[in-house]
């Protein structure tokens with residue numbers, strides 16, 4: 001997990017953006033969880049007495065982390081995972097176990113780039129596959 005935070009610091013420095021303490025804390029919580037993390041779980045784990053950690057700020061931190069490619073949203077679960085390969089250029093390709101909600105990310109091609117409509121600028125792509133993981137089969 002320290003690797004993910006180190007990578008994040010480096011990536012943000014490269015891109016000229018700041019990994020604020022709150023953004024770092026949110027990433028740390030997402031990366032430290034085995035299962036995908038819901039936004040309200042994050043909210044309950046972040047010290048709410050900190051005026052900087054009100055829900056809108058936490059959601060903005062998540063948006064930032066997603067745009068930076070550090071975190072992906074698992075759309076079907078409405079939950080978040082830390083990207084094991086921060087800053088990769090590919091679309092996220094997620095395998096979601098319907099039994100235990102375990103999510104594995106693999107390196108994908110670049111779906112959405114090849115057949116996209118003329119002039120469409122893809123901001124983010126998430127491909128989700130559903131089934132059973134090896135432990136649940």
Ligand SMILES: [Zn+2]
Nearest residue numbers: 083084085092
């Ligand atoms: Zn990823």
Ligand SMILES: [Zn+2]
Nearest residue numbers: 097100133136
């Ligand atoms: Zn499973």
